[in-house]
Amino acid sequence: MxxxxxxxxxxxxxxxxxxxxxxxxxxxxxxxxxxxxxxxxxxxxxxxxxxxxxxxxxxxxxxxxxxxxxxxxxxxxxxxxxxxxxxxxxxxxxxxxxxxxxxxxxxxxxxxxxxxxxxxxxxxxxxxxxxxxxxxxxxxxxxxxxxxxxxxxLPETSDWKAIKKLYKLHEISLPGTSDADDKRILEANMLNTLSTKVVA
Structure with missing residues (x-):
């Protein structure tokens, strides 16, 4: 814990x-x-x-x-x-x-x-x-x-396919340099989605 x-x-x-x-x-x-x-x-x-x-x-x-x-x-x-x-x-x-x-x-x-x-x-x-x-x-x-x-x-258990679908991240262009970099970009976009929801 x-x-x-x-x-x-x-x-x-x-x-x-x-x-x-x-x-x-x-x-x-x-x-x-x-x-x-x-x-x-x-x-x-x-x-x-x-x-x-x-x-x-x-x-x-x-x-x-x-x-x-x-x-x-x-x-x-x-x-x-x-x-x-x-x-x-x-x-x-x-x-x-x-x-x-x-x-x-x-x-x-x-x-x-x-x-x-x-x-x-x-x-x-x-x-x-x-x-x-x-x-x-x-x-x-x-x-x-x-x-x-x-x-x-926790990150090892993430279902990225489901996450991308729910947060509409499948349209984001990823550099493809590494899986870790791609995940960081997706996480940042997901957090942006949640942050803007609060102020909307």
Missing amino acids: ESYILPNFPREFSSIHLCLFQNVTNSASLRARLVEAATMEGEQGDRARDEMDYGFVEASMALQAASTGNLKTRTVHSEVLLALHPSNNIADAIKRFGISATTKTLLLVRIGSPIGSDDSSAESSQESVDAYQQTLVDKMAELVEGDMVPLHE
Whole structure:
């Protein structure tokens, strides 16, 4: 798991934890639990939503929306999915970036305060931060049946054909000097698409 502190955001959104899993075997049950948690009511529903309170991949646009109170979706984690999609269609964003019954590679994102509490008065000693991060790693590993791998392995699992189609990158002229250079150009164009969506 990799963790990042973003001091320019409110405390309750200032910590991002990313954990990459490959060879995931329980995608269908995770998706079912997500759907069930979203519809449950009362304390049982609150507990179920807390257990499944994760999102997928990039979160910077979602954090901005949450910190200003301008979420377009119900949670900051579903906002992550919307931020990844080139349009503002949340249903399509969930379809494209959300977990499906056939997901084999899964990136969990947890956004919250550095020690797991939304209490802005709570002190964040390094010990409490480390303890929270270890608890979070344990919960993620317990939740997902798969191999936890370093985050730097994420590019190796990318489906560039699908990415090019979704972001309409197939029309971009690439120099063809190397695969790595071509991917950097495609990534830059994809990020431009997402950046302009936010200001449009």
